[in-house]
Amino acid sequence: MNRSLHVILAMLTLCSGSIFAAEPCIHYAQEVKLSGYVEVRTFFGPPNYGENPKTDSRQVQSMLFLDEPVCATAAPNAAQYDEDERDQIEVTLRTESPSSALTSLAGKHVTVTGKLEHAETGHDNSKLILSSAKLIESTERKAILDALRPQAASQAGQAVRIKVDRLNISNEWAILVGEIVAPEGQKLDWSRAKDCDSDLDKMLWVILNKTTGQWRVKEMTICASEPPWWYFKDADLTLPCEVYAGLESVDENQRFDDLAARCRALKTNTTVTENRNKISP
Structure with missing residues (x-):
């Protein structure tokens, strides 16, 4: 076996351990499919997002508690930079239609598709957001x-x-x-x-x-x-x-x-x- 083949085999051996232990990250701004349990939570909303509980509004939000943690990163040559995230177990679900379809599935296991985004502010309640989320099942x-x-x-x-x-x-x-x-x-x-x-x-x-x-x-x-x-x-x-x-x-x-x-x-x-x-x- 020549030197180049030795090098290739060594690289495969080193990579196989990391591949075996981890999944590739999903990319922002791309269509992804995620599975997990729907959770419906209530958060403080405007104007002060919990600083004045008596007067702040309440926002009902559908979340997806994932089957397993995911990592997210920007796609190669992405026009917009978003911070990498690892070991994320929750994703906020945003739909283009009324959210009642998701809230009625609270506690149920579902699979959804949508475009992955990074949270813009702390008021987004999770670091990852799935916009235009749709049930595929x-x-x-x-x-x-x-x-x-x-x-x-x-x-x-x-x-x-x-x-x-x-x-x-x-x-x-x-x-x-x-x-x-x-x-x-x-x-x-x-x-x-x-x-x-x-x-x-x-x-x-x-x-x-x-x-x-x-x-x-x-x-x-x-x-x-x-x-x-x-x-x-x-x-x-x-x-x-x-x-x-x-x-x-x-x-x-x-x-x-x-x-x-x-x-x-x-x-x-x-x-x-x-x-x-x-x-x-």
Whole structure:
């Protein structure tokens, strides 16, 4: 192996550790996609932003508590300089339409798109702002629920509604976590359900794939007594990494608790290894 190849391999080795541990920063003034839980908070507003609580107005603001911290920086050759930020876990959401659509989702897990901006003043309440924020799951959510409801009802032996705690969607794949509940005014009879123990906790776990424009159930459990993802091994993380966001492993030996972070690290490490193999004689 010649000297230049030695140098390249050394650089790859040095870089792989940092790549494995951190994600690239997102850029200001560009369209980004972020996932997390919606929080609705009330802050003091004009004229004095809390200096005179009795007379200052109140501002209701939607915030996104992210699945994992992000860093933000200016894009190469950006016309405007904004301060770099690291380990940010909250983003202020600003919409072009009435904010009621977001406030009604308080406590829910969502994925939004928008243009990332840096706060201009301390009154912005967070260092990062997502302007023109839009939900990207609203139309897909209905299609997904319509696709899984018949199979859930079949397994339950009765009509059901779907309560969603988490819905992650990425690249034609989706993971839904929640529970089945009875129609309004009725009570669910678990004795009619298939393979369900009425004395144990019951979680709905669904994996779906979108093919030819239709969502189809690939895996479903309506009465999981424990989160199925708790015991996922590296080899189990075969879907797009974003669908694992917010799902945590109980394996203390893993470098990352969050399965999405572990999935991305594994894929990055695999890419580095493949690049090494390509340049080896």
